[in-house]
Amino acid sequence: MIETQPSTNAPTNTSGRDIHFFLIDPEGIAMIWRRDIVRLWRQRSRLFGSIARALVWLFALGFGLRGSLGSIAGFSYEQFVFPGVIAMTIIFSALQSAISIVYDREFGFLKEVQVAPTPRSTLVIGKCLGGASSSTIQAIIVLIFAPFASVTLSPLNVLGAIVAMFVTALAISGLGVVIAMWITDFENFGTLQNFITLPLYMFSGAIFPTRSVPEWLHIILFLNPLSYGVNAIRGMLLGYEVASVPYDMIILILFTLVMLAIAIIMSRKEV
């Protein structure tokens, strides 16, 4: 029984060193990540919902507008919009997943993490990775529908696209975690979809080419992290403006790091 069990984790052993001095706790991060993946599977209706949404957009936009729009740099509109639909899947699910911190705060689970001997960065990094992974999984499922949009997949561009998708998802999840640290009330959670998710998606070049847009829109596109994600994914899948892909990736990674830093600083103020 319990009394005879040697003290497996007495505070005197090495794991009891003051963990707040360690910036990163890989096992704690793995726990947050794993929980997100398990929950993605448990809440399958959410998964199906996000894939269905992507397909509706693909068929409505891709085939609805195909007739009225000419080719864009040699691609038909449904080919052009397909990477945009993938980006949409990422932004919707990555934001939702990262902002679930607000629910965890409301329903108490966050406390369990806050009182554990693990640094503040655990939750922030874990949620960012969890949100990125679960939204990448959903984006990969949408990727299977590429033939419907006449996008031909080769092993190389699939691999490249997955990397681009994951890096995009990291950036968006990072943004989501910052938002979650910022909003304390989950009542205004719904407005978020309308004021952040939708504008970020619409003004990202996901559904229109960015070459010939007015100047004001250029500024928005320049500031919108999703623009870089859309470019990178489109470059990988279609070979469209592929030269800018490394630049996009660097911007996304830098953005992610900045978001993580902000989120960690913000989370210190909690409790």
Add this chain to the structure above:
Amino acid sequence: MTIEIEKLTRSFGSLQAVKGIDLHVERGETFGFLGPNGAGKSTTIKMLCTLLRPTSGQARINGYDIERESAQVRHSIGIVFQDPTLDEYLTAEQNLYYHCMLYHTPREHRAERIHEVLQLVGLADRQKDLVKTFSGGMKRRLEVARGLLHDPQTLFLDEPTVGLDPQTRRSVWEYVLRLRESRGMTIFMTTHYMDEAEYCDRIAIMDHGHIVALDTPAALKHMVGQDVVRVTTSDAERAVAEAEHWLKKPVRRDGDAILAEGENGQSLAAGLIRQLTLADIDVRDVNVTAPTLEDVFVHLTGRAIRDEGAGSTERMGARLRSRGRLRR
């Protein structure tokens, strides 16, 4: 010594919530921490659990300083919160396994530990079930199990039974008391139920940021007065005379009844019945009242603890949550 608190204070702006408290809790003690809302209880507990930094003063938990050795403090304590903190979409086992990951329990011991704590709280057969399907009492017991998982030396229970029905409260207590017996663990708890405070070895009552009383439940009750025996008879006038003669001190009269005070209410009642019966006075009714911790609480704080419970909105939130009305 498990908990040593010296001159601990905490201010929020100009408001001083905790005004320099001193407290020592021995190893193996079950210690009750009571007080009305806003007394500084939660602030104190948050400081002890290293969630909040003290403004001044110091405290050591299991030998570790709460400010300089917070990670060791966190490893050495288990916490069961008033509000649920389980993930209902996970199984009992998953909730516990994730706790092991956060507390870095060695991998090879995890399965065994999980099984042990589940057995301890009587949930071994529900290991693979989703927490969503658990009753309120089962969830509470699972939280206690999780608090014990990393083998803490001290267990903090913050309102462990709030919002549970009396039967479930009793079953949660059975498991907590079994824990005390079998492991000699130090338990530091807050509660609003005075009958539960009786389980404690010692009680501290906090009010307006100070500790206003600190003693065993019996000694605290003694503080507010003695037992009162109320005897209703056929002839109150003669009964008063007989009782005063026998007790050699004045007794009060209240209609048909006489009221006598004494250390031990039961034996005093037995004696009075015998004396009155011998004097041929018919005893119709006997009633013994002992002072309760509730009386102590009112005496010290001027408020009844029940009125002060969790705020009604808080409780509503907890109820909605426990019913799963607010869905994620």
